[in-house]
Amino acid sequence: MAEVSFVYGLSLVSMSVIPGAWRRTAAGAGLLATNGAVAPTIFAEMSALAATTGAINLGQGFPDEDGPAEVLDAARRAIADGLNQYPPGRGTPDLRLAIAEHQRRFYGLDVDPDTEVLVTVGATEALTATLLALIDGPDDEVVVFEPYYDSYAAAVSLAGGTLRTVPLRAPDFQPDLDRLADAVTDRTRLILVNDPHNPTGAVFGRDVLAEIVRLAELHDAVIVTDEVYEHLSFHAPHVPIATLPGAAERTLTISSAGKTFSATGWKIGWIHGPAALITAVITVKQFLTYVGGSPFQPAIAVGLRLPDAFFVDAAAALAHKHELLGAGLQAAGFRVFAPQGGYFTLADASGVGGADGAEFCRTLPTRAGVGAIPMAAFLSPAHRADPEYAGIVRFAACKRVEVLEEAVRRLSVLQG
Numbered sequence: 001m002a003e004v005s006f007v008y009g010l011s012l013v014s015m016s017v018i019p020g021a022w023r024r025t026a027a028g029a030g031l032l033a034t035n036g037a038v039a040p041t042i043f044a045e046m047s048a049l050a051a052t053t054g055a056i057n058l059g060q061g062f063p064d065e066d067g068p069a070e071v072l073d074a075a076r077r078a079i080a081d082g083l084n085q086y087p088p089g090r091g092t093p094d095l096r097l098a099i100a101e102h103q104r105r106f107y108g109l110d111v112d113p114d115t116e117v118l119v120t121v122g123a124t125e126a127l128t129a130t131l132l133a134l135i136d137g138p139d140d141e142v143v144v145f146e147p148y149y150d151s152y153a154a155a156v157s158l159a160g161g162t163l164r165t166v167p168l169r170a171p172d173f174q175p176d177l178d179r180l181a182d183a184v185t186d187r188t189r190l191i192l193v194n195d196p197h198n199p200t201g202a203v204f205g206r207d208v209l210a211e212i213v214r215l216a217e218l219h220d221a222v223i224v225t226d227e228v229y230e231h232l233s234f235h236a237p238h239v240p241i242a243t244l245p246g247a248a249e250r251t252l253t254i255s256s257a258g259k260t261f262s263a264t265g266w267k268i269g270w271i272h273g274p275a276a277l278i279t280a281v282i283t284v285k286q287f288l289t290y291v292g293g294s295p296f297q298p299a300i301a302v303g304l305r306l307p308d309a310f311f312v313d314a315a316a317a318l319a320h321k322h323e324l325l326g327a328g329l330q331a332a333g334f335r336v337f338a339p340q341g342g343y344f345t346l347a348d349a350s351g352v353g354g355a356d357g358a359e360f361c362r363t364l365p366t367r368a369g370v371g372a373i374p375m376a377a378f379l380s381p382a383h384r385a386d387p388e389y390a391g392i393v394r395f396a397a398c399k400r401v402e403v404l405e406e407a408v409r410r411l412s413v414l415q416g
């Protein structure tokens with residue numbers, strides 16, 4: 001019998017024998033070692049460390065208390081009422097209507113719930129399905145602001161596209177418009193924006209948004225905007241890029257219920273934009289998950305229709321938590337970059353022995369009983385050693401006040 005030469009071999013000890021798109025996905029995320037092994041994400045590593053040391057985990061961004069009771073009750077009711085089978089492929093008509101109503105109520109956007117809205121399994125699926133749908137090989141470039149939410153680079157690589165990054169620098173983390181203009185060319189298929197921004201907490205200025213639209217028009221690129229923190233902008237109402245003149249016809253707007261309603265585990269997201277682009281995305285999405293979360297969809301429709309006070313209070317409560325955390329970090333010796341929006345506060349740990357942010361985050365749970373994430377987790381492999389980011393670490397503020405108070409008390413051991 002001929003020598004067996006199955007691709008997968010009999011010994012799966014080495015990942016390097018397994019071919020497939022997973023490899024470029026891992027490489028894009030910076031998780032592929034030269035020996036072919038896949039490293040866990042820094043988030044997984046830091047969460048495991050926090051768990052084994054009993055540290056307060058300010059690494060991963062999920063709230064530690066439930067969202068509005070009306071929304072939770074609506075999900076329970078939906079299960080009791082038997083809404084437990086596949087919903088329609090685009091999402092339940094009422095949730096799509098609630099999304100369209102929400103976009104009109106908060107932003108004056110005119111969205112057709114039947115042809116211009118797609119409900120997805122979180123913003124993550126909306127992003128990945130969009131990239132898979134609209135990228136067609138390595139000549140297609142995706143311009144992304146860096147640091148970036150980690151799924152962006154992984155999904156661009158999975159889609160086979162090329163990532164081109166524009167740096168966001170401390171202290172305000174707004175992009176340099178000349179560098180942005182240099183990055184966007186006729187090869188740019190998509191400009192991927194995240195506003196309010198994770199991890200920096202930046203809310204992009206109107207000049208930045210206008211320049212993105214100008215460049216997208218000039219080079220005929222599609223704008224994909226991840227606005228999952230849309231209701232967590234602290235100093236000014238959120239401005240969706242789709243509201244700028246000329247933007248709506250080339251913009252796919254993505255959001256999610258997770259952050260707004262403290263329901264990150266429900267994974268209800270959505271995307272809206274021109275019908276033809278939505279059709280392209282649904283073509284891919286239907287073969288990824290088809291649909292998801294049927295009893296949660298009516299519940300999120302209830303959430304999106306909550307009175308203004310809910311949204312205002314949610315932003316104010318989170319802003320207060322950031323102030324508490326920021327003051328504690330500053331008192332402990334960090335240089336704090338106060339966020340304008342989102343779940344996270346960035347701080348430079350160089351003054352408390354953290355010139356190497358990754359190493360600092362590995363020892364922080366044992367030194368101070370708190371977990372955080374180094375900036376390196378949000379940088380492309382080529383930029384992980386950039387000295388401008390070296391000491392910066394990310395803390396999640398989306399925790400109960402008493403948990404943050406305890407974290408701040410613990411961090412005070414770092415003081416000189």
Ligand SMILES: Cc1ncc(COP(=O)(O)O)c(C=O)c1O
Nearest residue numbers: 122123124149198228256258269
């Ligand atoms: C910027 C950004 N986009 C997308 C997501 C993922 O959203 P979802 O949980 O709805 O998939 C997150 C979650 O942390 C995020 O921070």
